[in-house]
Amino acid sequence: xxxxxxxxxxxxxxxxxxxxxxxxxxxxxxxxxxxxxxxxxxxxxxxxxxxxxxxxxxxxxxxxxxxxxxxxxxxxxxxxxxxxxxxxxxxxxxxxxxxxxxxxxxxxxxxxxxxxxxxxxxxxxxxxxxxxxxxxxxxxxxxxxxxxxxxxxxxxxx
Ligand SMILES: Nc1ccn([C@@H]2O[C@H](COP(=O)(O)O)[C@@H](O)[C@H]2O)c(=O)n1
Ligand SMILES: C[C@@]1(CO)OP(=O)(O)OP(=O)(O)OC[C@H]1O
Numbered sequence: 001x002x003x004x005x006x007x008x009x010x011x012x013x014x015x016x017x018x019x020x021x022x023x024x025x026x027x028x029x030x031x032x033x034x035x036x037x038x039x040x041x042x043x044x045x046x047x048x049x050x051x052x053x054x055x056x057x058x059x060x061x062x063x064x065x066x067x068x069x070x071x072x073x074x075x076x077x078x079x080x081x082x083x084x085x086x087x088x089x090x091x092x093x094x095x096x097x098x099x100x101x102x103x104x105x106x107x108x109x110x111x112x113x114x115x116x117x118x119x120x121x122x123x124x125x126x127x128x129x130x131x132x133x134x135x136x137x138x139x140x141x142x143x144x145x146x147x148x149x150x151x152x153x154x155x156x157x158x
Contacts, residue, residue, distance in 0.1 A: 001157040002093065005052030007044035010140075010148045021099065021106075021147070022113030022130060023075045023120060028104045032147060035064035039074035041099055041130070044151040045117065046074075046081045048095070052155045053088050078120050085155065092123045093154035099132040100141050100148040106132035 013019075017031030022041045032038035046058045055061070062069045062077050069077070095117070099106055106113075110130050118125040135142040 007047030023116035036072040042074040048153040090155040
């Protein structure tokens, strides 16, 4: 049996925060604001997986009202989600992700992100695809006010 899930998330770009995306730190003048490290890409992966296994969303498992998750490492949250997914008897088919950002240029970091995500999901890097797009200077992403992401995952029951 196959299960599909999708995730979408947005975080604001502000000065004085590191830019953490896909579990790696990207050199940039601004970073994402959140209760956690605000890794918007990993959040959409967690949400896609939780959707596929019928377990709600990241906020249900790791509430932003809890001090436990203040400045949380989103990689750790994703590892928890993957542990639950394995316990429920699923294996990863493939994962496809899009980062929506005017800046910075993501291309030099895509492979490193894919490898990191593959590591977190105990998957082969060829089952993980990360891509990026601008919004041609339009909207909040185009103005550089924030970064959005969306992910789609396919899981297979063992
Ligand atoms: N932040 C980004 C955005 C885009 N890219 C790469 O550039 C290509 C062209 O982007 P368009 O928005 O003009 O379609 C895109 O396909 C990505 O390869 C990027 O590296 N970083
Ligand atoms: C990850 C959590 C928890 O620290 O906080 P944020 O970094 O604010 O992220 P968001 O995607 O808004 O919601 C999920 C939260 O529960």
